[in-house]
Amino acid sequence: MQPDIIPNKRKSRSSRKDRCQQSPLLSGLPDELAISCLMRIARVEHPNIRLVCKRWNQLLSGNYYYSLRKRSGMAEEWVYIFKRDNDQKLTWHAFDPVNRIWKSLPPVPSEYSVAVGFGCAVLNGCYLYLLGGKDPVRGPMRRVIFYNARINKWLRVPDMLHKRYFFGSCVINNCLFVAGGECEGIHRTLRSAEVYDPNRNRWFCIAEMSAGMVPSTGIVYDGKWFLKGLNSHRQVISEVYLLASKTWSTASDEMVTGLRNPSISFDGQLYSTDCRDGCKIRVYNRETGSWTRFMDTRRHLGSSRALEVAALVSLNGKLCVIRNNMSITLIDITDPTTVIEVDSARMWETFARKWQHRSFMANLWSTVAGCNLKTHIMHCQVLQV
Amino acid sequence: MAAPESGDGNNGAARMVTLISSDNTRFEVEAAAASLSQTLQLTILDGGGGGGDGIPLPNVDSATLSKVLEYCIKHAPAAANGGAPNATAVDRAELERFDNEFVNIDQSVLYSLIMAAHNLEIEGLQSLVAKKVADMIKGKSPMEIRRTLGFPDPTPEEQAEMNAHMLEYGWAYE
Incomplete structure (x- = not known):
C-alpha cells in the first residue's frame, strides 16, 4: 500500500x-x-x-x-501493537481498553512489511512514526512514515539524514531522537545521531556518540537519554545524551548497569521487569542509587516466549505490561497491590482466528492456515484520540 | 421547586432570588441554587435578583427554566460542599439516579436545555446534557443515528459518498 x-x-x-x-x-x-x-x-x-x-x-x-x-479530557488511549507472525509479515492491531476489543487498522505500508530493525515512536500523542530499518532486498533505509490516528492514514515525512537499522530512538520535548545502529559499508556500527523536529518538518544532526553502538536498551530519565548496547567488538557500552548541553558522555552507574529490556520512565520514575513474565517489577531508587523490588504479584505465569513481556507502556495513567500472547496487565503505581488483568489475550484469540481466516481467504498463496496464533511483538505504543 | 413569585418574609431562611423567563414567568429560588450558573453568580453576588427586581433571562423560556432550576436545586447542596468530596456513596448514587432520569426527555427539550445550560454557564448541566446526546448515538448504525437525530433521508449523492468511504476504510468496519 x-x-x-x-x-x-x-x-x-x-x-x-x-x-x-x-x-x-x-x-x-x-x-x-x-x-x-x-x-x-x-x-x-x-x-x-x-x-x-x-x-x-x-x-x-x-x-x-x-x-x-x-x-476537555475526552481523549481516549488505545494500545497499538506491531507484531510479526510466523509468516514473517508485519501486522498491527489496536486494543481499546475501555470496551476491551481489538481493532483492525489500515495495512502497514509495504516497505515495512518485511523490514527489520526499524524504529517506532509517537509524537503529539497521536502520530505514530516508523523509521529506518532494513529491507531484505533493498538494504538499509532512511525512510520515515507516520500513521495519523485521527484520520486513520499513513503519511510520509522527510527521510532521516543517514540510513540505519537496529538503532536507538526516543522522544524528548516532542522531538524524535535517533542514534547509532547499523549500516552497510566500512563503518557498519554508527556513531551518528540526529533529531526530527515536527514543527520544522526536518532532521538535524546532533553530536556523535563517542563510539559506534547498536543499542539494545534506551530510556529517557531526568532530561537525559540513556543508551546501552554493543560496540563493533560486541562489547557492552553505554552513553548518555545530555539535552541541556547537547553532548554525549559515558554512563556507567548502577542505574545503567541494571537497566534491562523492557523498561519504562513513568511519572518520573524508572521501572523495569524483574521476571520474564512481568510478575515482578523493579524500580530505580535515586536516593540509594540502586534498583529495588517494586511489586510482586506472587503469581508467576510461566517462562515461555508467549508469556514474555514485550513492552511496558503508560496507559490511562497506569503502568501497562504487554506480553507476546497479547495479554495486558494494568498496574496502579500509587497502589501496586491493585493489579488488573485485562482479558485481552482471550479476546485476541477470537479476533485473530476471524482475522486470519479472512486474510487466508483473501490470499490463497498464504501457507499459514488460520490456526497459528504464535506472534512476536516488535513494538507497542499508545495513541490518544 | 419554587412556585412563581411567593411572598417575602422568610426571615433567617436562605436568601432567595427571582428569575424571569423570556415569557415573563417569575421563578423564586435559593440564591445558592441559582449560583450554579456562572452567569447569574456575579449578578447575585452583587446583590441582584432580590426583592421585587428579579433577573430577566430573555433567552430561556419558562418550560426550560423550570427544568434548569430543577437540576440546580438538586445539585446545589453537593456543589456547596465543593464538588462533594465528602459526600456519601448514597448521596452520589442518588444524584446519579436523578441525572439519569433528568435527561430522559424529548430531543427538543434536551436541545433547549443544551442552549440554556450554555447561556447560563452551568457546567455540570452542560456536560450532562451533551453526554446524553453522545449516548443517544452509542451503538447505533449511521442510518439509525440519522433517524434518532431527525436527519432527513440521505440523498443518492450522500449515499454514494457513504459507500465510497466504506470501500476506502473497509477495515475499520469489521
Whole structure:
C-alpha cells in the first residue's frame, strides 16, 4: 500500500458555496454546541459516525475536533501493537481498553512489511512514526512514515539524514531522537545521531556518540537519554545524551548497569521487569542509587516466549505490561497491590482466528492456515484520540 | 421547586432570588441554587435578583427554566460542599439516579436545555446534557443515528459518498 499524501484540495469557490448551504451538525443547535455533544462520542464509534453525513465526516477529518477532545479530557488511549507472525509479515492491531476489543487498522505500508530493525515512536500523542530499518532486498533505509490516528492514514515525512537499522530512538520535548545502529559499508556500527523536529518538518544532526553502538536498551530519565548496547567488538557500552548541553558522555552507574529490556520512565520514575513474565517489577531508587523490588504479584505465569513481556507502556495513567500472547496487565503505581488483568489475550484469540481466516481467504498463496496464533511483538505504543 | 413569585418574609431562611423567563414567568429560588450558573453568580453576588427586581433571562423560556432550576436545586447542596468530596456513596448514587432520569426527555427539550445550560454557564448541566446526546448515538448504525437525530433521508449523492468511504476504510468496519 502506498502511503496516501492528502492533497490540500480546497476548492475555494465550491467550499464557500458549501459553507453557505451546509446543514447544521445537529439540526436545532448552533454548531458550537453540537460539537460539545459530538466530542463526547467514544472513539470506538468514530468510524460509524463519520458515515452519518458529510459534515460529521469533515468534522472528524480535521484537527479541531480532536484538540477539543484533548483539552476537555475526552481523549481516549488505545494500545497499538506491531507484531510479526510466523509468516514473517508485519501486522498491527489496536486494543481499546475501555470496551476491551481489538481493532483492525489500515495495512502497514509495504516497505515495512518485511523490514527489520526499524524504529517506532509517537509524537503529539497521536502520530505514530516508523523509521529506518532494513529491507531484505533493498538494504538499509532512511525512510520515515507516520500513521495519523485521527484520520486513520499513513503519511510520509522527510527521510532521516543517514540510513540505519537496529538503532536507538526516543522522544524528548516532542522531538524524535535517533542514534547509532547499523549500516552497510566500512563503518557498519554508527556513531551518528540526529533529531526530527515536527514543527520544522526536518532532521538535524546532533553530536556523535563517542563510539559506534547498536543499542539494545534506551530510556529517557531526568532530561537525559540513556543508551546501552554493543560496540563493533560486541562489547557492552553505554552513553548518555545530555539535552541541556547537547553532548554525549559515558554512563556507567548502577542505574545503567541494571537497566534491562523492557523498561519504562513513568511519572518520573524508572521501572523495569524483574521476571520474564512481568510478575515482578523493579524500580530505580535515586536516593540509594540502586534498583529495588517494586511489586510482586506472587503469581508467576510461566517462562515461555508467549508469556514474555514485550513492552511496558503508560496507559490511562497506569503502568501497562504487554506480553507476546497479547495479554495486558494494568498496574496502579500509587497502589501496586491493585493489579488488573485485562482479558485481552482471550479476546485476541477470537479476533485473530476471524482475522486470519479472512486474510487466508483473501490470499490463497498464504501457507499459514488460520490456526497459528504464535506472534512476536516488535513494538507497542499508545495513541490518544 | 419554587412556585412563581411567593411572598417575602422568610426571615433567617436562605436568601432567595427571582428569575424571569423570556415569557415573563417569575421563578423564586435559593440564591445558592441559582449560583450554579456562572452567569447569574456575579449578578447575585452583587446583590441582584432580590426583592421585587428579579433577573430577566430573555433567552430561556419558562418550560426550560423550570427544568434548569430543577437540576440546580438538586445539585446545589453537593456543589456547596465543593464538588462533594465528602459526600456519601448514597448521596452520589442518588444524584446519579436523578441525572439519569433528568435527561430522559424529548430531543427538543434536551436541545433547549443544551442552549440554556450554555447561556447560563452551568457546567455540570452542560456536560450532562451533551453526554446524553453522545449516548443517544452509542451503538447505533449511521442510518439509525440519522433517524434518532431527525436527519432527513440521505440523498443518492450522500449515499454514494457513504459507500465510497466504506470501500476506502473497509477495515475499520469489521
